[in-house]
Amino acid sequence: MRVLVIEDDRKVGSFIQTGLAQEGYAVDLLTDGTDAGDQARTIDYDAVVLDLMLPGRSGFQVLRDIRARKPSLPVLILTAKDALDDRVAGLDAGADDYMTKPFALAELSARLRALLRRGGPRESVLRVADLEMDTIRRKVKRAGTPIDLKPKEYALLEILMRNIDRPLTKALIIEHVWDIHYDSISNVVEVHINSLRNKVDRGFDLPLIHTIRGVGYVLTESPS
Amino acid sequence: MTMSLRARLAAISMIVFGVLLASLSVVSYEVLARQLDADATARLSELTEGLHGYLRVDGDTASVAFDASDNDQAAFVHEATRYYQVYDAGTGRLLVASAGLTPLARHWTPAEVQAFRADPTPVDIETQYGRLRLANDAGTWPDGRAYLLQVGMFLGPMDATLARYRILLLWRVPIALLAAVAASWWLSKFALLPLSRVAAAARAIDVQTLEQRLPARGVGDELDLVVDAFNGTLGRLERAVGEMRQFSASLAHELRTPLAALRGEIELAHRAAGTSPAERDRFASQMEEIDRLTRLIDHILTLARAESGQIRLAHAPVNLTDLAGSLVEQMEPLAAARSIELRWEPSDVVVVDGDAGWLQRLMINLVDNALKFTKENGRVVVRVFRDGDAARIEVQDNGVGLSPADTLQVFERFFRADPARSSSIAGAGLGLSLAQWIAAQHGGAVAVRSRLGEGSTFTVALPISTPSGAS
Numbered sequence: 001m002r003v004l005v006i007e008d009d010r011k012v013g014s015f016i017q018t019g020l021a022q023e024g025y026a027v028d029l030l031t032d033g034t035d036a037g038d039q040a041r042t043i044d045y046d047a048v049v050l051d052l053m054l055p056g057r058s059g060f061q062v063l064r065d066i067r068a069r070k071p072s073l074p075v076l077i078l079t080a081k082d083a084l085d086d087r088v089a090g091l092d093a094g095a096d097d098y099m100t101k102p103f104a105l106a107e108l109s110a111r112l113r114a115l116l117r118r119g120g121p122r123e124s125v126l127r128v129a130d131l132e133m134d135t136i137r138r139k140v141k142r143a144g145t146p147i148d149l150k151p152k153e154y155a156l157l158e159i160l161m162r163n164i165d166r167p168l169t170k171a172l173i174i175e176h177v178w179d180i181h182y183d184s185i186s187n188v189v190e191v192h193i194n195s196l197r198n199k200v201d202r203g204f205d206l207p208l209i210h211t212i213r214g215v216g217y218v219l220t221e222s223p224s
Numbered sequence: 225m226t227m228s229l230r231a232r233l234a235a236i237s238m239i240v241f242g243v244l245l246a247s248l249s250v251v252s253y254e255v256l257a258r259q260l261d262a263d264a265t266a267r268l269s270e271l272t273e274g275l276h277g278y279l280r281v282d283g284d285t286a287s288v289a290f291d292a293s294d295n296d297q298a299a300f301v302h303e304a305t306r307y308y309q310v311y312d313a314g315t316g317r318l319l320v321a322s323a324g325l326t327p328l329a330r331h332w333t334p335a336e337v338q339a340f341r342a343d344p345t346p347v348d349i350e351t352q353y354g355r356l357r358l359a360n361d362a363g364t365w366p367d368g369r370a371y372l373l374q375v376g377m378f379l380g381p382m383d384a385t386l387a388r389y390r391i392l393l394l395w396r397v398p399i400a401l402l403a404a405v406a407a408s409w410w411l412s413k414f415a416l417l418p419l420s421r422v423a424a425a426a427r428a429i430d431v432q433t434l435e436q437r438l439p440a441r442g443v444g445d446e447l448d449l450v451v452d453a454f455n456g457t458l459g460r461l462e463r464a465v466g467e468m469r470q471f472s473a474s475l476a477h478e479l480r481t482p483l484a485a486l487r488g489e490i491e492l493a494h495r496a497a498g499t500s501p502a503e504r505d506r507f508a509s510q511m512e513e514i515d516r517l518t519r520l521i522d523h524i525l526t527l528a529r530a531e532s533g534q535i536r537l538a539h540a541p542v543n544l545t546d547l548a549g550s551l552v553e554q555m556e557p558l559a560a561a562r563s564i565e566l567r568w569e570p571s572d573v574v575v576v577d578g579d580a581g582w583l584q585r586l587m588i589n590l591v592d593n594a595l596k597f598t599k600e601n602g603r604v605v606v607r608v609f610r611d612g613d614a615a616r617i618e619v620q621d622n623g624v625g626l627s628p629a630d631t632l633q634v635f636e637r638f639f640r641a642d643p644a645r646s647s648s649i650a651g652a653g654l655g656l657s658l659a660q661w662i663a664a665q666h667g668g669a670v671a672v673r674s675r676l677g678e679g680s681t682f683t684v685a686l687p688i689s690t691p692s693g694a695s
Contacts (some may be wrong), residue, residue: 009481009484009485011482011485011488011489012481012484012485012488015485015488015489015491015492016488018492019488019491019492019495022492022495053477080476080477080479080480080481080484081473081476081477082476082480082522082525083473083476083529083534084535085534100480101480101481101483101484102480102483102484102486102487102488102514102518103484103487104487104491104511105488105491105492105495106491152554152557178554187558187561188554188555188557188558191557191558191560191561192557194561195557212508213504213505213508213509213512214491214494214507214508214509214510214511214512215491215494215508215511
């Protein structure tokens with residue numbers, strides 16, 4: 001997987017590069033948008049991470065350059081502009097996702113994964129150890145015993161199971177599970193994780209849901 | 225002063241006209257009265273002086289002799305002798321008196337005759353038939369005896385004229401005054417009409433339409449001066465707000481980029497292979513602090529954008545009851561985690577015109593606030609109901625409550641009732657001021673009733689959009 005990162009702040013760019021490289025991506029870093037269009041055409045990237053405020057050429061122009069050559073290349077906008085208008089403008093201009101700074105690396109990689117997986121087949125039955133989720137009948141079993149989940153708990157478990165072994169940030173979970181802006185209530189996720197743990201992990205020797213402090217939550221059989 | 229400018233103009237013109245009319249009336253009355261009086265006195269002295277020539281004396285009686293065939297003489301004597309009497313100046317005896325004086329019984333004692341001689345100025349005497357003016361004039365008979373001629377004239381007609389004139393004035397002044405007030409009320413409406421137009425145009429300008437200007441009428445009058453001054457103020461305001469917008473945009477960028485770099489480097493160190501659990505803990509704590517700082521920046525920027533008019537709200541029918549119901553359902557686990565009972569008591573289906581996302585945020589902030597300040601085993605009740613033309617959202621808790629002084633400040637930015645105690649409670653004291661802004665954007669307001677130690681009730685009142693909202 002090869003990712004093009006266009007970010008003018010060298011420190012931000014370099015930690016994205018390091019972080020994504022650690023996860024197995026090949027990362028190219030550009031600090032301005034002048035050559036972005038050409039580079040996107042000549043090299044077969046799987047995704048682009050694009051800052052909006054760039055010297056020389058604005059992120060929106062770069063986005064148009066890329067779109068002109070590679071209409072289906074996933075582009076994730078990463079910007080300090082957080083106003084709703086900017087977000088809408090970014091998505092309208094053809095971006096596939098939008099993230100504001102500061103952000104968690106874990107979240108960036110989760111979003112990239114989601115973009116890269118897009119269009120791929122979605123399994124209807126998810127399995128992790130002895131935990132099983134039937135996404136068509138919306139039924140969850142652990143060791144063959146049905147578990148009764150509330151809708152939010154189910155949605156939370158589904159996103160965790162679809163990202164097995166990968167930590168998810170609270171912000172990402174809130175965006176996907178809740179349809180409301182919960183920024184002021186930081187513990188809404190914790191509370192639901194707790195109740196989910198009570199139903200999924202309690203009474204079993206192998207806990208599946210883990211907290212990674214400072215980052216978020218992960219569902220895994222083998223915590224590091 | 226609560227009077228309108230128009231009413232004040234009318235009142236001022238009433239006072240000015242009133243004083244003017246009253247003083248004019250008094251002056252004209254006085255002038256007329258003096259003139260009439262002077263005319264009467266002059267006529268009387270003419271009659272008195274003229275009559276001397278027709279007087280004849282014969283021992284103890286006097287008489288008037290004239291040529292009856294001379295119309296002028298006859299007319300003069302007839303007029304002069306209507307009320308007259310002649311006294312002997314030495315003895316004070318009455319020599320002759322006209323029949324007209326007799327019913328008035330105005331004959332004088334010798335002492336009085338002497339007094340009239342000494343001071344011959346005319347005297348006015350009140351009689352049952354009206355005011356009688358008597359002129360005195362001394363004369364000497366051909367035989368050397370002195371006499372006093374007294375000629376009278378009734379001032380009744382003059383007094384009646386003056387009385388009529390007085391009545392006329394008394395009627396005229398209030399009527400003229402009323403007419404003047406009505407006219408100035410009516411005129412001021414036209415004079416003030418451009419002012420009302422300017423006021424309406426100024427009212428239509430808010431923080432989102434600061435680029436607008438009031439139309440100058442180009443006639444160069446005082447109102448145009450006001451319009452110019454107001455437009456100047458608008459220009460300065462527009463620049464200031466523009467700078468504020470620019471500032472919040474650059475602040476966002478300038479703060480977020482280094483924070484992103486900082487957080488990213490910590491995250492890399494956190495996940496690095498050689499990091500010990502203790503270090504990992506420290507890095508995690510640093511990331512938590514950065515996340516907290518980020519949320520704070522988000523809140524401040526949201527408020528700054530809101531107040532500089534950069535946020536435009538949608539206008540669509542929003543079912544408040546459904547919105548609050550689903551919100552309570554989603555927040556229930558939060559309450560349960562702290563053993564707080566979150567109760568949902570809807571009574572009407574209420575629909576308002578507004579922005580569902582922002583209204584949701586408003587309710588989240590209120591419920592979140594209530595949960596934060598309610599102790600374990602406490603209770604938070606959310607109600608949505610209709611109250612006349614208003615939709616009401618009520619969030620009631622039996623938590624720590626607020627002192628009366630704190631109640632007044634609770635919507636201010638960064639307000640915390642007790643900094644020492646609430647430092648452990650997350651949040652920067654911006655949620656309620658954002659809630660107040662959201663309510664205001666919907667034409668409503670948030671109010672609070674609270675008692676220290678007994679809990680608080682926050683009530684949002686919003687105008688209802690559809691009259692058929694009640695269930």
